[in-house]
Amino acid sequence: MQDAAGSARGAGAGRRPPDAAPQRRVRRIRLADAGAAVSVAVCELDDPAFGCYTWPSALVLAATVFCGRTQLRGMRVLELGAGTGLAGLVLARLGVASQVVLTDHPALDRVLGNLRDSVRLNGLDGAGVPSAGRADVLVRPLAWGDFATGEMADLVGESGFDVILGADVMYDPKDFEALLATVAFVLERSPPHAVFVTAYQERSSRRSVQALLDKWGLRARQVGPDPLEMRAWLESALQSEMSGALRGGDRAIMLDGLRFEPEDGVPLQAGLDSIFVFEIRRNNAP
Numbered sequence: 001m002q003d004a005a006g007s008a009r010g011a012g013a014g015r016r017p018p019d020a021a022p023q024r025r026v027r028r029i030r031l032a033d034a035g036a037a038v039s040v041a042v043c044e045l046d047d048p049a050f051g052c053y054t055w056p057s058a059l060v061l062a063a064t065v066f067c068g069r070t071q072l073r074g075m076r077v078l079e080l081g082a083g084t085g086l087a088g089l090v091l092a093r094l095g096v097a098s099q100v101v102l103t104d105h106p107a108l109d110r111v112l113g114n115l116r117d118s119v120r121l122n123g124l125d126g127a128g129v130p131s132a133g134r135a136d137v138l139v140r141p142l143a144w145g146d147f148a149t150g151e152m153a154d155l156v157g158e159s160g161f162d163v164i165l166g167a168d169v170m171y172d173p174k175d176f177e178a179l180l181a182t183v184a185f186v187l188e189r190s191p192p193h194a195v196f197v198t199a200y201q202e203r204s205s206r207r208s209v210q211a212l213l214d215k216w217g218l219r220a221r222q223v224g225p226d227p228l229e230m231r232a233w234l235e236s237a238l239q240s241e242m243s244g245a246l247r248g249g250d251r252a253i254m255l256d257g258l259r260f261e262p263e264d265g266v267p268l269q270a271g272l273d274s275i276f277v278f279e280i281r282r283n284n285a286p
Contacts, residue, residue, distance in 0.1 A: 022047040022110070026121065027054055031066045031090065038066065038093045042084040043117045050171070051083035051104055051111035057168035060275045061087040061199035064224055065165065069096050075162035077135075078155075078186065079103060080144070080179070081169040085115050088165060092124055092135040097163075099136040101155070106141035115139050145178030152185060160190025166198040170209070177212050180280075184216040187282050196280040197223075203274075217283045224277035 023046040030039045040062075045052040065072065065087050073096045079088040082102040092100045102119070104111050116139050124137040140155060147153075164186055169179055183196045213220055 040089045040093055041121045042086050043114050045114055054084045054086055055168045057199040057201050057275050058086040061167040062090045064277050066090055069094055072096050074098050077163045078161040079165040085118055089122055092137045097135045101138045103140050103142035106143055144182040156186055156189045162194055164196040168201055170200050176209055180212050180216050192285055199275055199277050201275045218280050219283050220278050220280045222276055223279050
């Protein structure tokens with residue numbers, strides 16, 4: 001989630017006094033089905049920056065890549081606006097991808113630092129050194145639409161990426177074109193099969209990116225379950241629990257099969273019924 005201005009959203013955002021150090025918590029999420037299981041820990045901060053919290057779309061995207069893991073074996077994966085990096089970390093922990101690069105805005109030092117903490121917490125050093133059964137993981141700053149510095153071209157390199165991930169990256173309409181321009185840039189320099197997979201939470205039925213897709217030579221289609229089936233679909237694969245030092249430690253409860261600790265009183269699944277998963281490709285891609 002790119003949020004260079006560091007503005008707040010969601011229940012509880014901005015309650016911390018400006019001179020107080022942000023509190024840290026660890027959210028532990030386990031995904032499992034008949035074929036595999038993976039446990040991922042993500043660090044979160046009591047901070048108004050969007051990327052310091054794991055939003056519902058990240059859970060949906062993580063479950064999407066987990067269920068599609070056999071199709072991602074050996075692929076290079078780039079996560080845009082990674083925030084806490086849940087989806088990318090799931091792939092890294094599974095060890096199916098050859099490389100996972102987690103990115104967020106260069107101005108968000110605290111978000112990037114928190115992301116590196118999550119990488120280390122999962123036994124991944126974040127320096128691009130693979131470990132046994134784990135993907136090569138990198139954490140890098142990346143500003144959408146910034147083509148002048150050459151940093152994006154350096155990151156993409158000569159071979160590009162097979163898969164681009166983005167959870168709730170279409171939040172602020174002013175960022176839509178920069179995001180899609182970045183996606184088009186990466187896809188153009190990637191193999192023909194390359195795809196952008198994004199979990200999008202609908203907040204207004206009046207929003208449309210069709211004109212921007214046309215402008216940047218992209219096409220989109222909905223994949224995965226219908227949002228009305230999303231809750232049951234997630235519950236079949238995902239168990240979540242949180243641990244940490246917030247307000248007396250563990251106070252986990254059960255809600256519709258998902259285990260979580262609602263420190264701010266907002267259920268972890270809030271908004272799941274309005275989340276869609278899309279894949280975006282180049283118009284000339286097969």
